[in-house]
Amino acid sequence: MYILAIDTSHQNGSVALAEGGGAVFRLIGQSIVEGGTFSAQLVPSIATLLGKHGLDLSKLGCLAACVGPGSFTGLRIGLAAIKGLAEVMHIPIVGVSTLEALAHHATRDGLILAASDARRSEVFTGEYRRTGGELRREAEYLCTAVEFTARIQACGPSEVVTSDARLAQLAGSVHAHVMTFSDPGSEAVARIGLAKFLRGETTSVDELDADYLRRDDNLFFPSARSS
Amino acid sequence: MPSGLILGIESSCDETAAAVVRGGEQVLSSVVASQFSAHQPYGGVVPELAAREHLRAVVPVVRQALADAKVTLAEIDAIAVTQGPGLAGALLVGITYAKALGFAARKPLIAVNHLEGHIHSVLLEEAGERGQDALATAGGTPALLQFTAGGTPALLQFTAGGTLRPRSGQTPALQFPVLALVVSGGHTHLYLCETADPHPAPKEGEGWGTRAEGRGARTWRYRNIGHTRDDAAGEAFDKVAKLLGLGYPGGPIIEQLAQHGDPAAVHFPIAQLKHPERGAKAADGPTFDFSYSGIKTAVLRYTETHTMKPGIEARRAALANVAKPTVEQVLALCDKATLDLVAGFQHGMVQDIVAKTIAAAEATAARTLIVTGGVAANRNLREEFESRAPRSGVELRFPSRRMSTDNAAMIAAAAYPKFLAGEFAEEGFSAEAGMALR
Numbered sequence: 001m002y003i004l005a006i007d008t009s010h011q012n013g014s015v016a017l018a019e020g021g022g023a024v025f026r027l028i029g030q031s032i033v034e035g036g037t038f039s040a041q042l043v044p045s046i047a048t049l050l051g052k053h054g055l056d057l058s059k060l061g062c063l064a065a066c067v068g069p070g071s072f073t074g075l076r077i078g079l080a081a082i083k084g085l086a087e088v089m090h091i092p093i094v095g096v097s098t099l100e101a102l103a104h105h106a107t108r109d110g111l112i113l114a115a116s117d118a119r120r121s122e123v124f125t126g127e128y129r130r131t132g133g134e135l136r137r138e139a140e141y142l143c144t145a146v147e148f149t150a151r152i153q154a155c156g157p158s159e160v161v162t163s164d165a166r167l168a169q170l171a172g173s174v175h176a177h178v179m180t181f182s183d184p185g186s187e188a189v190a191r192i193g194l195a196k197f198l199r200g201e202t203t204s205v206d207e208l209d210a211d212y213l214r215r216d217d218n219l220f221f222p223s224a225r226s227s
Numbered sequence: 228m229p230s231g232l233i234l235g236i237e238s239s240c241d242e243t244a245a246a247v248v249r250g251g252e253q254v255l256s257s258v259v260a261s262q263f264s265a266h267q268p269y270g271g272v273v274p275e276l277a278a279r280e281h282l283r284a285v286v287p288v289v290r291q292a293l294a295d296a297k298v299t300l301a302e303i304d305a306i307a308v309t310q311g312p313g314l315a316g317a318l319l320v321g322i323t324y325a326k327a328l329g330f331a332a333r334k335p336l337i338a339v340n341h342l343e344g345h346i347h348s349v350l351l352e353e354a355g356e357r358g359q360d361a362l363a364t365a366g367g368t369p370a371l372l373q374f375t376a377g378g379t380p381a382l383l384q385f386t387a388g389g390t391l392r393p394r395s396g397q398t399p400a401l402q403f404p405v406l407a408l409v410v411s412g413g414h415t416h417l418y419l420c421e422t423a424d425p426h427p428a429p430k431e432g433e434g435w436g437t438r439a440e441g442r443g444a445r446t447w448r449y450r451n452i453g454h455t456r457d458d459a460a461g462e463a464f465d466k467v468a469k470l471l472g473l474g475y476p477g478g479p480i481i482e483q484l485a486q487h488g489d490p491a492a493v494h495f496p497i498a499q500l501k502h503p504e505r506g507a508k509a510a511d512g513p514t515f516d517f518s519y520s521g522i523k524t525a526v527l528r529y530t531e532t533h534t535m536k537p538g539i540e541a542r543r544a545a546l547a548n549v550a551k552p553t554v555e556q557v558l559a560l561c562d563k564a565t566l567d568l569v570a571g572f573q574h575g576m577v578q579d580i581v582a583k584t585i586a587a588a589e590a591t592a593a594r595t596l597i598v599t600g601g602v603a604a605n606r607n608l609r610e611e612f613e614s615r616a617p618r619s620g621v622e623l624r625f626p627s628r629r630m631s632t633d634n635a636a637m638i639a640a641a642a643y644p645k646f647l648a649g650e651f652a653e654e655g656f657s658a659e660a661g662m663a664l665r
Contacts, residue, residue, distance in 0.1 A: 039319045040657040043326040047654075057331055072275060073316050076282050077323045083286055084327020088300060206286045210279070 001061035002028075003197070004050075004085075005190035008042065008078035009070025009098045010116075010163075011035035015045050016186035017053060020194045027187055028053055038077040046081070057089045062202075064193025066186075067095040069124040069142075069213035070116065079210055086205045094196040095203050097211065099126025099140055101188040102161045105181055106130050110158030111138075115148065115171070117164045123148040124213055130158075142213050149174045232296075233646060234303045234334075235639030236289065238321030239313025239341045240413065241265075241272045243284035246636035247296035247303070251643025252350050256295030257636040260284040263476075270475045271465065278316035285324045292635070300332045305651070307642030310338035311662030313413075318658035326654075337642040338652040341633075342416060342664045343447065345599040346407040348626035348637035402622060406593035407449075408584045410608075411600035411632075412461030412476070415517045415580075417453035417587050418664060422446065425648050444647035449664045453515035453587055456504060460580060461602045463519035467526050467572055471565065472543035473557060481569055482605050483554045484561060488570030493529060495522050495575025497582055515587035517579070526572055538562060573607060581611045588621045596621045604631040 005016045013033035019026045031049050033041050050056055065082040068075045086093050102114035103126055112135070114126040123145060127138040143151065148167075152160065152174050160171040161179045168180045196202075232255070237244040246257040262280040266272050293300060308325035311318055329336045405420040422445040458466065461478060468477025473484070498518045530536060542560040546552050561569075580602075588596050598612055603625055616623040630637060645651075 037657075039323050039326075040655045042323065043330050044654045047330055073278070073319060076278055076316070076320055079282060080285065080320050080323035081327040084324045085331050087286060087289075088328060088331035209283060212279070 001194075002055060002059050003062045003064060003190050003194050004046065004060050005064035005066075005096075005186040005193050006042070006046075006078045006082060007066040007098075007101070007186040007189050008033065008038050008074040009066045009068060010074065011071075012182075013038055013042065013074065013078070014186040015042070015049055016190040017049050017055070018187070018190040018194065021198070025191055025194060027190070030185075030187060035074075038074055042077060042081050043084075046085075057085060057091070060089070060091050062193065062197045063091050063093050064186075064189050064197075065093060065095050065208060066098055066101065066189050067209070068098055068211040069118065069140075070098045072210070072212060075210040075212075079208060083205050083208060086208075092197060092202040093205065093208055094193045094201060095208060095211075096189045096192045096196065097126065097137070097140065099124060100128065100135065100137065100192055101185075102126065102163065103128040103130070103135055104188045104192055105179060106135075106159050106161050107179060108158045108177070109133075111155060113152065113155075113157040113160045113171075113176075115160060115162040115164070115167045117167060118142055118214065121145045123167060125151070127155075127157075140211075140213060145170060152176045229304045230302055231643075232298060232303050233337070233639040233642050234289070234292065234300070234306045235339075235344075235635035235637070235642065236285070236306065236308045236321045236325050237341070237344070237633060237635040237638045238281045238285065238317050239309045239311070240317060240633060241277050241280075242633045243281050243288050243321075244633060244635035244638075245285075245289040245292035246634060246639050247292055247298055248351070248636050248639035248643070251347070251640045254351050254636045255298065256292045257630075257634050258288050258291045258295065259632075259634050260288050267475055270469055272314070274314045274316055277314055278320055281317050281320040285320055289324070289328070300328065300334070303332075303334055305335045305337050305642065305646050307337040307339050307639050307646075309341045309344065309638055310652075310656065311341065311659035313341055313658075313660060315658050315660040318660065322656075322658055336652040336656075337645050337650070338656050339638045339641045339645075340662055340664045341638075342409050342414060342418070343449070343641040344637035345409045345411070345414075345626075346405075346418065346420065346447075346449075346597055347641035348599050348630040348634070349597050349624045350401075350640050351626060351630050351636055401624075402594035404591065404593050405595040405597055406584075406588045406591055406621070407597040407599065408580070408603075409600045410460045410580060410598070410602040412465060412478075412602075413459055414600060415455035415460045415519070416451060416664075417515055417584065418449040419452050419591055419593070420450075421448050422644075423448050425650060444644065444649075446644045446648045446650060447641075451664065452513070452591065453517065453583070455517040455519060456500065457518055457520035458523060460517070460519055460576060461600070463523050463576060464602070466523045467569075470523070470527055470530070470539075471569065472539040472546065473569075474546055474552065478602060478605065480554065480557060481573055482607065484558060484566055485570040485573040485607070487558060487561075488563070488566030488568070490570040490574035492567035493571030495525055495571055497575075497579045498522065513590060515583050515590070517583060519576070519579075522572065522575055522579075526568065529568060533564060535564060535568075538565065573605075577605070577608050577611050580608060581615055584612075585615050585619055585621075588616075589619050593621055595624060597624050599626050599631060601632045604628045 099114040106112040160176040231250040244259040247255040465477040
């Protein structure tokens with residue numbers, strides 16, 4: 001079965017085309033969508049990627065969308081594209097958390113903290129329990145940088161996973177074992193998406209929505225908006 | 228064989244809309260999901276909130292538009308979407324969804340300027356209903372959020388009850404040059420419109436350049452000859468309503484309250500713009516600019532010098548506890564001085580808009596005057612234009628009151644000449660928040 005995955009939650013977006021079923025997963029191809037060009041280039045990139053591998057939308061068995069948290073506009077572009085494709089082709093959709101895609105890169109079992117920059121000195125934090133390589137979500141929340149380090153000290157995670165250099169430094173300052181790498185990317189979204197699809201965790205076109213993980217009223221007052 | 232059906236998608240501000248229009252005129256469906264209640268607590272449109280609501284609404288709204296029109300996406304010739312101007316985050320949702328739909332369903336995309344849509348909204352109910360008729364048929368009923376034409380092939384129009392009836396006869400085609408006033412909460416623009424063949428036959432000795440299939444089809448060309456230097460007219464209505472404690476949006480409530488006041492009691496003169504705009508070149512020809520921040524400040528000063536503040540605060544406090552106040556409830560909280568001020572403000576606005584627009588129509592020898600946009604739903608404005616336009620020999624056209632405000636049928640209508648001319652969007656197009664109309 002073929003799966004198409006989109007990650008537009010960060011500065012560097014990407015689209016992945018993969019094949020899998022059961023325990024098998026094979027990345028067929030991936031293309032980068034540069035930040036600032038998502039709305040212009042995302043759909044053309046999908047068309048090019050499929051064409052390059054001799055596939056078209058009708059061959060896809062599943063679409064995996066990165067639902068957030070992350071760049072609000074980026075998330076919406078990715079989700080609007082997924083919605084449009086699924087609406088016409090009737091392809092099942094799975095939504096994947098950005099933080100789960102991060103936690104997917106963990107190398108140790110135990111409590112994993114996945115962290116991404118939420119700006120305004122805040123951190124999108126995901127707590128996942130990793131057992132024998134399997135991840136189970138415990139919580140996802142928004143906290144301040146101070147709360148983030150306090151949480152590391154309080155719970156002593158076996159690993160902190162982030163793609164942000166500043167957060168890696170912050171976690172390192174309280175002696176956490178830190179795993180860093182570049183953006184989670186669409187490959188991880190495809191892998192997690194496939195597993196979720198096989199478990200039957202799909203969502204409908206109209207239910208698919210972004211998980212902004214930030215819904216405070218202050219955001220909506222222009223004077224309080226900083227980003 | 229083309230069906231002439233275009234699916235329009237609009238998400239430039241706080242309304243998610245989709246519509247199916249045949250041949251640029253026949254509205255088969257028009258669905259508008261208003262985000263009004265989401266923004267009301269903030270006293271204005273919140274961009275981030277608008278974008279979030281669009282993402283939620285776009286799928287059901289497009290589905291409804293296709294279902295109401297009783298057509299499938301496969302039967303559509305092209306998908307038209309608003310490219311700008313508007314809120315970038317809001318536009319991106321509609322554009323990306325349209326692109327994905329178009330790619331999956333193998334339909335070409337047409338990028339439409341929102342203001343061009345407003346101008347084309349007059350074509351949607353052209354036959355048999357001129358300004359006065361449209362005003363009469365729309366009379367008094369609140370704007371319906373959607374309507375269905377079913378499979379009726381005849382041209383359709385609204386009646387007061389919200390039902391549809393086939394139109395009779397055809398009105399003459401638009402006479403060019405057309406002067407178009409787009410007047411809303413975000414825009415106060417005057418455009419001089421002409422049509423041109425985008426693919427003229429090559430002159431002798433020149434090669435055959437552009438695609439041949441669109442040759443002969445004429446598309447519209449626009450020249451901006453006036454705009455507001457500061458606030459849009461609709462913005463002035465909203466701001467004055469806010470400062471008088473009347474709630475949001477301001478247009479409808481001011482129009483209703485003004486009926487109970489004396490428009491001559493408080494005089495607001497026409498704004499005189501003595502200096503050309505900075506950077507404007509004389510070679511660009513005369514411009515007919517507007518300015519509405521002054522009248523808003525004049526209303527504020529009036530409330531201060533006539534000790535109206537306590538009354539305003541009392542009204543604001545009283546209305547804060549009512550989710551959706553009725554006109555009667557607001558009216559009961561207004562004294563005569565407030566009603567007179569509201570009536571005087573609306574009168575001043577209408578006089579200013581009409582005087583400047585008519586002057587521009589005369590100066591440009593326009594044969595048709597189109598007045599469109601949310602503020603064009605104001606009855607006083609329509610009546611004033613109707614009394615003044617005949618004296619200038621210009622034929623006046625309004626969209627129906629329903630089609631005056633943001634909708635997607637107008638986007639599909641504006642896309643139709645482009646469809647005939649083969650003017651499709653590049654695959655890499657994106658939102659243009661500050662898009663100019665040319």
